[in-house]
Amino acid sequence: MIPYVNEPADIVIPAHLLPGDGRFGAGPSKVRPEAVAALSAVADTYLGTSHRQKTVKSVVGSLREGLRSLFSLPEGYEVMLGNGGATYFWDAATFGLIERKSQHLVFGEFSSKFAAAAKAAPFLDDPEVITSDVGTHPEAVTHGDVDLYALTHNETSTGVMMPIRRPEGSAGLVAVDATSAAGGLRVDAEQFDAYYFAPQKCFGSDGGLWVALLSPAAQDRIRSIAETGRWTPASMDLSIALENSVQDQTYNTPALATLFLFDHQVQWYNENGGLEFSAGRSDRSAEILYTWAENTGFATPFVTREQDRSHVIATIDFEEGIDAATVAKVLRANGIVDTEPYRKLGRNQLRIAMFPAIDPEDIAAVCGAINYVVGALG
Numbered sequence: 001m002i003p004y005v006n007e008p009a010d011i012v013i014p015a016h017l018l019p020g021d022g023r024f025g026a027g028p029s030k031v032r033p034e035a036v037a038a039l040s041a042v043a044d045t046y047l048g049t050s051h052r053q054k055t056v057k058s059v060v061g062s063l064r065e066g067l068r069s070l071f072s073l074p075e076g077y078e079v080m081l082g083n084g085g086a087t088y089f090w091d092a093a094t095f096g097l098i099e100r101k102s103q104h105l106v107f108g109e110f111s112s113k114f115a116a117a118a119k120a121a122p123f124l125d126d127p128e129v130i131t132s133d134v135g136t137h138p139e140a141v142t143h144g145d146v147d148l149y150a151l152t153h154n155e156t157s158t159g160v161m162m163p164i165r166r167p168e169g170s171a172g173l174v175a176v177d178a179t180s181a182a183g184g185l186r187v188d189a190e191q192f193d194a195y196y197f198a199p200q201k202c203f204g205s206d207g208g209l210w211v212a213l214l215s216p217a218a219q220d221r222i223r224s225i226a227e228t229g230r231w232t233p234a235s236m237d238l239s240i241a242l243e244n245s246v247q248d249q250t251y252n253t254p255a256l257a258t259l260f261l262f263d264h265q266v267q268w269y270n271e272n273g274g275l276e277f278s279a280g281r282s283d284r285s286a287e288i289l290y291t292w293a294e295n296t297g298f299a300t301p302f303v304t305r306e307q308d309r310s311h312v313i314a315t316i317d318f319e320e321g322i323d324a325a326t327v328a329k330v331l332r333a334n335g336i337v338d339t340e341p342y343r344k345l346g347r348n349q350l351r352i353a354m355f356p357a358i359d360p361e362d363i364a365a366v367c368g369a370i371n372y373v374v375g376a377l378g
């Protein structure tokens with residue numbers, strides 16, 4: 001007989017309810033086994049070779065070409081990359097992309113950080129910061145003295161996505177933190193000047209690298225700031241990064257495995273139909289997960305407005321009687337990992353990534369597994 005309350009540690013989810021792959025973290029996130037196998041197959045001739053030589057440069061070239069195609073970049077746009085991840089790019093952009101004054105839409109942990117970096121820079125005016133409650137997103141307000149609008153395509157801490165559009169009548173650059181969105185959400189390149197991200201989320205690779213898709217206006221801004229002689233540490237100098245990128249190189253040594261896995265994922269997307277294919281997978285997962293949450297008696301999507309609910313990161317609140325942390329712990333013990341919520345948000349919820357690498361069928365399996373755990377907890 002099933003006792004009226006199970007000890008969490010004793011709950012064993014039946015094998016037929018488990019997903020094929022148990023990785024649902026918001027980043028680092030699932031790396032496809034096919035990509036790892038492909039890396040392993042070229043390991044002897046690729047890993048441990050010079051990034052100044054053709055073998056590695058051709059991977060960087062393939063990656064840049066693949067991203068150009070995936071995002072249908074208009075003529076004149078460039079793919080720039082460097083070491084340090086998205087966090088590093090905020091600092092580099094503070095030096096090399098903001099001329100004088102930026103405006104930031106802040107609606108969670110990640111979007112607040114670029115605003116803080118701009119505010120701390122002694123050579124910039126204080127930024128305008130527009131905030132909204134967690135679980136929603138603010139709208140940009142066009143102001144003549146703003147030369148860069150800092151948007152976030154998907155706020156990973158709260159599971160809110162927002163459409164990327166140029167603020168009406170604005171002359172400033174539009175810089176978009178797309179770290180968890182790029183490759184999983186649709187975007188029109190005409191609507192941004194710098195769309196930047198790191199490869200450990202929708203691109204199923206590892207962290208430590210940043211990429212920025214740059215419009216001609218963003219490239220001009222980078223060069224013109226460099227010409228004014230603003231002091232910038234060389235490793236953060238976007239004009240140096242741009243110069244290297246167009247030659248399929250990075251300023252200093254990149255992680256070769258990361259580049260390879262990243263390129264492999266971009267190729268997988270492009271070979272299957274591009275952004276429609278990859279974003280379509282996240283759409284399918286989101287439909288499964290939110291439909292499930294709305295139909296259970298014990299869970300609800302945290303984000304109220306349907307159009308704001310992210311298709312790459314779901315945040316699901318649990319009713320008071322069910323401790324989400326315990327559910328996450330049981331899932332983890334059963335091989336379903338990283339469903340814990342964003343700590344600082346402090347809610348009784350699970351956060352589940354629905355990046356394109358994650359099979360929609362596995363998202364369906366997680367829903368069933370959660371139902372089982374909640375039932376077993378009594």
Ligand SMILES: *Cc1c(COP(=O)(O)O)cnc(C)c1O
Pocket residue numbers: 027084085086087088110111152154155156177178179180198207208
């Ligand atoms: C993960 C994430 C970051 C931080 O990325 P790092 O590569 O770890 O610096 C920044 N912004 C968003 C929206 C993210 O999801």
